[in-house]
Amino acid sequence: MKNKKVLTVVGVTAGAVSAVLLAPVALTAAGFTSAGIAAGSLAASMMSSAAIANGGGVVAGSLVAVLQSAGAAGLTADHKSESSSSEDEDDDGGLISWSPSTELHK
Numbered sequence: 001m002k003n004k005k006v007l008t009v010v011g012v013t014a015g016a017v018s019a020v021l022l023a024p025v026a027l028t029a030a031g032f033t034s035a036g037i038a039a040g041s042l043a044a045s046m047m048s049s050a051a052i053a054n055g056g057g058v059v060a061g062s063l064v065a066v067l068q069s070a071g072a073a074g075l076t077a078d079h080k081s082e083s084s085s086s087e088d089e090d091d092d093g094g095l096i097s098w099s100p101s102t103e104l105h106k
Contacts, residue, residue: 024077032071043067 027033031041038044043064050064051057058064070076 024075027067027071027075028077030067032067033076034071034074036072037068043071 030046031038031043037047046064047058047068050059050062058068
């Protein structure tokens with residue numbers, strides 16, 4: 001009986017960790033990217049259906065809006081890592097970041 005409880009805890013923990021790690025991959029695969037919704041993707045189809053159903057716009061707080069926000073925030077597998085080089089030194093791939101050297105301007 002005790003082994004069953006331990007296996008249940010291990011299974012739930014592994015599932016939760018996998019979900020967190022694979023969510024960015026799933027968002028990118030569906031077409032929700034940091035550059036926007038990819039043309040011809042499942043995300044584009046979802047957005048089109050939502051817009052048609054709501055008279056031309058996507059309702060704030062809807063599934064499409066939330067997933068689009070996650071993609072735009074850089075919570076996808078397509079974002080640039082901070083160690084990658086780019087022409088724009090300040091480009092953080094859409095990630096919100098802070099460091100002690102960040103100055104506040106009044």
